[in-house]
Amino acid sequence: MLLINATVGGMPVYTGVRAIYADDESFTVMTPQGHPESGWNTFSAYEDDEGRTVAQIRSLVRANDPVYEVGFRPVGSTEQERIWSTFSSPSPPTTSA
Secondary structure (H helix, E strand, O other), X not given: OEEEEEEEOOEEXXXXXXXXXXXXXXEEEEOOOOOOEEEEEEEEEEEOXXXXXXXXXXXXXXXXXXXXXXXXXXXXXXXHHHHHHHHHXXXXXXXXX
């Protein structure tokens, strides 16, 4: 189980995902049963024709129930994109005391 600590709408979110696949170039995680989202994310990297490393995150997720779907479409999917964009940025965000 991999733990994820994030912030959604200013509120802390602590959750986990299960690794279901891994090789030399990628790994895939999926949400556990009971998680508000059902789906998986695949993280991969490869070297392009110019020798640069390209990282990708591919998601296939949906809300786990109809009530959660109401908030997931306008807010949840946008927040998930923000979380993964921050995670994959070349310069991780810094905090000051």
